[in-house]
Amino acid sequence: MFTGLIEEIGTLRSVQRRGEAMIVTVAASKVLEGVKLGDSISVNGVCLTVVGFDGSTFSADVMPETFRHTNLQELKPGSPLNLERAMMAGGRFGGHIVQGHVDGTGTIVSRKAESNAVYFEVEPNRAELFRTIVPQGSVTLDGISLTVASVESEKGTFTVSVIPVTLKDTVLQFKSAGASVNIECDILGKYVDHWLTLRESPRAAARAGGLTAAVLRDNGFIL
Structure with missing residues (x-):
């Protein structure tokens, strides 16, 4: 389980594709502290299992189900990635309950700045996701715990408002209209x-x- 508070931006070092299966190797630093084989790390909001690591990278398998239903299939060497280790039982719960089980992908329709905030309007690839996306509720985009600012279900979009520190510390800083995001709706x-x-x-x-x-x-x- 995760909180949706990104610990660092990693970089995809390499990807080995075998049809719809992949092995990804990610360059990181903070999430490698105390890492063990079998640990869970959220990569762009997808819970992956560490199958190998060294002092500067970790590797994880991506199975066909994950490949088909997330934006990990778009990854290329050099891609920036949101990373978060699994939550410790005694830690502060700063975000919301995030499982790392992606419900669908979405496309960023627009990115607009207003004062110190940036609004991202997102169109999910599955209309049924709106059953659990509610105004002022929680939603996860690429592993980031965010609050839903508004929902336009008839238009087929919802909007989140992002503060400067979240923009600076996550891959959203690199994304604009046309980019894809992984969406995980609130488990509750x-x-x-x-x-x-x-x-x-x-x-x-x-x-x-x-x-x-x-x-x-x-x-x-x-x-």
Whole structure:
């Protein structure tokens, strides 16, 4: 699990492609502190597992499912990358709950400055993402925890407002209209949406088992 607070911008050192699978090697410094094989590192918002490392790089596998559903497929040597290590249980929770499980990609429609903020308008590649993108709610773009400033679902876009320090410390500084971003919606909203969908569909709820008094009683939650 991550918080969406980027620790550093890394650089893609190399990429080995095998069809829709990849092995990426990323140059970094801070996220390598105390790194171990099997550790999780968020790369542009995608949770990847460290399969090798040295004093200045780490390597990770990208499976076909991840390749198809994220912007990692666009990576080239030299690409800047948002990096964050998995959250420590005793650390401060400065962002929101980020899993590193990307729900879809989006295209930046516009980038506009207003006073000390920069507004990014994003068009998701899947309209159903709007079920869990709400004004003043949380959303993750390329691994960055951001607040949704506005939603124009009929137009098919939403907007986030980015403060100067976030712009300076993340790959958003390099992105403008036409660039892609990985989108992860708020996990709390996704769970609520899932249970409401089951409630609206008795057949689906029956297949999933549903959350009933009998289920709670059988598992010792109620007498």
